[in-house]
Amino acid sequence: MTQNQTEKLQAIREAMQAARNDAHPESHLIGILHKVQEVFGYLPREMMDEVAQTLEIPTAHIWGVATFYHYFNLEPIGRHVVSVCMGTACYVKGAASVLETLKKELGVEVGKTTSDGLFTLQEARCLGACGIAPVMMIDEKIYGQLDSKKTVDIINQYRKAAAEEKSAVGAETRRGKP
Amino acid sequence: MSRLITITINDKPYQVEPNQTIMQAADKLGFHIPRLCYHPKLSIEGACRVCIVEVEGMKNYVASCAFPVSDGMKIRTNTQALRTARRDIIELILDNHPQDCHTCERDGNCELQRLAASMGIRARHFEGERKRYEKDLSSEAVIRDPEKCILCGRCVRMCSEIQQVHNLTQAHRGFHTVVMPAYNMPMGESVCTACGQCINVCPTAAFLEKNYTQELFEKLNDPNLVKVVQFAPSVRAAIGEAFGLEPGLNMEGQLIASLRKLGFDYVFDTQFAADLTIMEEASEFLERLQSGGVLPMITSCSSAWMKCLEQFYPDLIPNVSTCKSPMSMQGAVTKTYFAKKKKIDPRKILSVAVMCCTAKKYEAARPELMFDGMRGVDIVVTTREAAWMIKSAGIDLVNIQPEEPDHPLGISSGAGAIFGATGGVMEAAIRTAYELYTGETLVDIEVEAVRGLKGIKEGSIVMDGKEIRVAVAHGLGNACRLLERVRQDPSRYHFIEIMGCPGGCVGGGGQPYAQINSIPLDDENLRKRAQALYDLDKAKTIRRSHDNPDVQKLYKEFLQSPLSPVSHQYLHTHYKAKTPVGIIPRNERTLSGDSK
Numbered sequence: 001m002t003q004n005q006t007e008k009l010q011a012i013r014e015a016m017q018a019a020r021n022d023a024h025p026e027s028h029l030i031g032i033l034h035k036v037q038e039v040f041g042y043l044p045r046e047m048m049d050e051v052a053q054t055l056e057i058p059t060a061h062i063w064g065v066a067t068f069y070h071y072f073n074l075e076p077i078g079r080h081v082v083s084v085c086m087g088t089a090c091y092v093k094g095a096a097s098v099l100e101t102l103k104k105e106l107g108v109e110v111g112k113t114t115s116d117g118l119f120t121l122q123e124a125r126c127l128g129a130c131g132i133a134p135v136m137m138i139d140e141k142i143y144g145q146l147d148s149k150k151t152v153d154i155i156n157q158y159r160k161a162a163a164e165e166k167s168a169v170g171a172e173t174r175r176g177k178p
Numbered sequence: 179m180s181r182l183i184t185i186t187i188n189d190k191p192y193q194v195e196p197n198q199t200i201m202q203a204a205d206k207l208g209f210h211i212p213r214l215c216y217h218p219k220l221s222i223e224g225a226c227r228v229c230i231v232e233v234e235g236m237k238n239y240v241a242s243c244a245f246p247v248s249d250g251m252k253i254r255t256n257t258q259a260l261r262t263a264r265r266d267i268i269e270l271i272l273d274n275h276p277q278d279c280h281t282c283e284r285d286g287n288c289e290l291q292r293l294a295a296s297m298g299i300r301a302r303h304f305e306g307e308r309k310r311y312e313k314d315l316s317s318e319a320v321i322r323d324p325e326k327c328i329l330c331g332r333c334v335r336m337c338s339e340i341q342q343v344h345n346l347t348q349a350h351r352g353f354h355t356v357v358m359p360a361y362n363m364p365m366g367e368s369v370c371t372a373c374g375q376c377i378n379v380c381p382t383a384a385f386l387e388k389n390y391t392q393e394l395f396e397k398l399n400d401p402n403l404v405k406v407v408q409f410a411p412s413v414r415a416a417i418g419e420a421f422g423l424e425p426g427l428n429m430e431g432q433l434i435a436s437l438r439k440l441g442f443d444y445v446f447d448t449q450f451a452a453d454l455t456i457m458e459e460a461s462e463f464l465e466r467l468q469s470g471g472v473l474p475m476i477t478s479c480s481s482a483w484m485k486c487l488e489q490f491y492p493d494l495i496p497n498v499s500t501c502k503s504p505m506s507m508q509g510a511v512t513k514t515y516f517a518k519k520k521k522i523d524p525r526k527i528l529s530v531a532v533m534c535c536t537a538k539k540y541e542a543a544r545p546e547l548m549f550d551g552m553r554g555v556d557i558v559v560t561t562r563e564a565a566w567m568i569k570s571a572g573i574d575l576v577n578i579q580p581e582e583p584d585h586p587l588g589i590s591s592g593a594g595a596i597f598g599a600t601g602g603v604m605e606a607a608i609r610t611a612y613e614l615y616t617g618e619t620l621v622d623i624e625v626e627a628v629r630g631l632k633g634i635k636e637g638s639i640v641m642d643g644k645e646i647r648v649a650v651a652h653g654l655g656n657a658c659r660l661l662e663r664v665r666q667d668p669s670r671y672h673f674i675e676i677m678g679c680p681g682g683c684v685g686g687g688g689q690p691y692a693q694i695n696s697i698p699l700d701d702e703n704l705r706k707r708a709q710a711l712y713d714l715d716k717a718k719t720i721r722r723s724h725d726n727p728d729v730q731k732l733y734k735e736f737l738q739s740p741l742s743p744v745s746h747q748y749l750h751t752h753y754k755a756k757t758p759v760g761i762i763p764r765n766e767r768t769l770s771g772d773s774k
Contacts, residue, residue, distance in 0.1 A: 045361060058344030059360035067349040 273306030374536030374687015426706025431580020509554025560688025
């Protein structure tokens, strides 16, 4: 866990203690789960257990809330989240085939993460970029007018960037050795 | 009393109380509005929409279970349009439901089936997408089958509101919603206490007991086994319902005769071991009282309560009696004392228990209860399973000539009979403890203070000038509320009885399903079953456990005396803290609602 994450986790624990003293601790549940996801990228079981214990909310109830909202991830997500727009405009422009290309290229189903932990594939409803349909969003960045080739090219750019970063870190580690 | 208001139902005016729902008012006036997710003991969910009615001035139909009456309200319950809408609602539920009624365990006993019939659904107009899920067979006692689930939520509310176990939730959303424990944990690893109340309130077969009827039929046909059966007090008071009889008939003699016809060599009565339990438990209580042991002492007969204790109240383990339950004591003396007496190899005994309970299946498998490398009870079947086996074997339980149980584990006192009703164990224990402690006869042996369906009952008796304060709780939610009192003031009571199910064992998770014109866990029904046991007690000449001649003989020939080393070896057990995922702390705040 990074320094930043440790600090944020501390903040969550403080928020939970404050919520615990509230007349209705359960009203803080969703807010606290949001904070947990901000730190970990998903809702780890250990954290849901901790929320249950601290707020004194049955774990089954927390599980009900966590699974109800699509926003909450129940498994660790990849470094990059790839969301394919399945809105009407994108759909008629071939979003389904973009999604198929991504499933094949990444080797995962929707909602799943690649084994190298680099990508999580998701579906989205209208990203508001209908003019350049079909689109996908990787993290915060929109890519439009996609076809199969273009989609694969973009994925490869991210792969290349990740590989370069890795070798740079490796080189740095090697340089650091006496 | 508040002022009456006027409503009209189907064009006729009626004076009714305000502050009630349309359904409640209609019920009292004799209009039975069809319903599914509603249960009077549970919070209102309004999920199924089966109970819709027309209210003049409202744009849409309203759910009568959730909508309050008001002055001048004009309600229609049976218009053609309403009938069609209700029928469509049921049809849409049916369309995602497996079409396997003829092979389903609840066939003939299913609320959805009854509703479909009463709506006049005679064809399928829609072909909906089917839900496909694996059955969860992980628990010893309770099977979960999400394919059969219609998401009425009664099990979730029962588990959290009445039992306060909070094991179940509706996870995911829309068509993908599934009732499951936290993290989709297998039931066997979850906080489920195996009480089986989810089975009792489920309208379909989404929850069932783990069925042992086939295995039992096979073993009944094994010539190398000596087949011994025992049956719980409450089974005799309820099994008639599974044969269409009215609630509250004592079918003891007919059940004994039927079990013999099924192929059992010896039919014993768990009430015998109930007397034995009282000998041990009353003695243990007096020992604690006289030697400054841990008080209040809490009873240990209810297996769902045992799991609840180990999970939620590990701090109170020293308070709980070390006595095994009557079923396990009976199993133990069957495979030791009885086997020796009859010169039978105990390993050749098939020890079967017919129980009103699903948690007894879990209890029978507890390794802590084993002795000499054996289980005391090999197979537990519920009242429902036993009724099915008796029917399946072509035995006419209703008209069969009643028979007596076998010796030497068949005779019981009236105190043993009332074990099946909430407060019964306390009453039986008082009858014996008083006389053992004072050496005098207890004149008024019917302890009214601990009878009845109040959630938590308190009472006291004076023994040789010493006031003994007792309390009784039934249903795990009430038990938890009572135990919070104990945590806050450990000296408030001396002796506590806890039963995991509403009404005690008569309301057990393995009892016959609600018949037509009844609802699960109907208070009137529970009262009638309990009354059958109190009547049984009254009719007996022996009404105190310590007067049971066969129990006295058992001590003389085998156990020596209550709490002797032999008793401890076979009749007592221990508990340990368990922490499966899903535990939350118990305190005043987490125990929502009042005792019911």
